[in-house]
Amino acid sequence: MKASAFAYVKPTSLSDVFELFEQYGDAAQILAGGQSLIAALNMRLAAPAVLIDINSLTDLAGISVSNDTVRIGALARHRSLEHSAEIARCLPLIHQAMPHVAHAAIRNRGTFGGSIAYADPAAELPACSVALDATLQLASKSGERSVPARQFFKGLYETDLRPGEVLLGGEFRALQPGYRSAFLELARRHGDYAIVGVAAHGKFEGGRFSDASVVFFGISAVPVLAVSAAAALEGNPCSPDTVAAVQAAVSEDLEPYGDLYHSAATKLHLARVLAGRIVNALAGTAS
Ligand SMILES: Cc1cc2nc3c(=O)[nH]c(=O)nc-3n(C[C@H](O)[C@H](O)[C@H](O)COP(=O)(O)OP(=O)(O)OC[C@H]3O[C@@H](n4cnc5c(N)ncnc54)[C@H](O)[C@@H]3O)c2cc1C
Structure with a gap:
């Protein structure tokens, strides 16, 4: 399938972009890298009358x-x-x-x-x-x-x-002293969108975690800040007990949706697996 016909403009300043929005309203859409938008146009999931290409800004x-x-x-x-x-x-x-x-x-x-x-x-x-x-x-x-x-x-x-x-x-x-980050995802093939992923950031000093943020994605409509999982890390060492507590807490944080390929139960199981791994990765002890 091909995209519906559209006009194309490539302004050279932000004020020109704003003018174009003023002129065309909802009929205009920004084009950046085009890697999602062009596919959506070709599948006719979007049909803007005007594309505003911002690549000259x-x-x-x-x-x-x-x-x-x-x-x-x-x-x-x-x-x-x-x-x-x-x-x-x-x-x-x-x-x-x-x-x-x-x-x-x-x-x-x-x-x-x-x-x-x-x-x-x-x-x-x-x-x-x-x-x-x-x-x-x-x-x-x-x-x-x-x-x-x-x-x-x-x-x-x-x-x-x-x-x-x-x-x-x-x-x-920017990364502060004592802080670390760890990122893990499960995808069908490397480079595919995640089935489930987790991004974690926090302090690990004197062998204990504090001030951690744990975010799951691919599991809900938006990235989920897993506050119970972070609470299970707070003040604790990297140990099997902490891993178990974080894995248990994940069930309180997440209400996964099922998609075409994975049920909600599978996604929750995979999130728990990643939760265990991310504790070790954040402490730098993952093999
Ligand atoms: C086969 C395939 C696999 C992919 N796999 C992944 C993946 O694993 N992980 C992943 O994260 N992404 C993936 N992508 C998407 C890719 O990362 C896109 O580049 C990204 O989602 C959109 O960036 P873009 O610059 O191409 O935006 P565009 O396609 O140009 O725009 C996307 C949307 O954002 C709007 N937009 C763009 N820039 C702005 C702006 N500055 N202000 C306001 N609105 C704006 C556009 O109007 C449009 O609605 C994949 C894409 C493809 C085709």
Whole structure:
């Protein structure tokens, strides 16, 4: 199948993007890497009258580190996140996650902003953003606003983005002393969307966990911050008892949906398996 006919514009400034939204309203849609949107157009799941290609907005493309803050522009490609020395040093969770995002050809074009705005429930970057408590910057003709990633994902492919708004990027706190990150996912083939995945970040000092965030994805409509699992880690060592407590807590945190291939019960079982592994991975004792 081919896409419905659409007009194509490639503005060179954000103010031009806002003007285009003013002119076309809901009939306009942003095109970033096109790796999700073009497929949706071809399957006629979306039929915008106008595509606004933002790839000339080079200000949205970078990765920068200033003091303790890492800024990832909406147009930063998956490939640049994967190979960035700053990301490896300051945001090891994202560094670990990137090889799981699709395949090399898709990572060459796909963008950070596209992944966050598209909000696929099985995508890696939304989960990492929630685990790292990132802040997302949004802009429209009426100004800029910031939204915590933990409040941005509202439902299945549904976010806090308002009509006429553009995601500019995300801000993350760089890795602090004593903190560690671990990322695990189960997929049918490497590079496929996750069946279930987990992104974890927290302190492991003096042999005990504290201040951990554990986020499951591929299991619900949005990334799930597993607060009971984090509570089961708090103040505890990396031991079989802690692993068992975290695995038990996961049942309180998650209400998995079944999909075409995996029942809800299978997903919960796999989440428990990953919960056990992530405790050891966060402590650096995974084999
Ligand atoms: C075969 C295949 C496998 C894949 N596997 C994975 C996977 O395992 N994990 C994963 O995370 N992803 C996967 N993807 C998706 C890929 O990561 C996409 O690149 C990503 O989801 C969307 O990024 P994009 O830049 O291509 O966005 P586009 O496709 O250009 O846009 C996606 C949506 O976001 C909106 N949008 C884009 N940028 C902005 C912005 N700055 N502000 C506001 N709205 C915006 C668009 O209007 C559109 O609605 C896969 C894709 C394919 C085709």
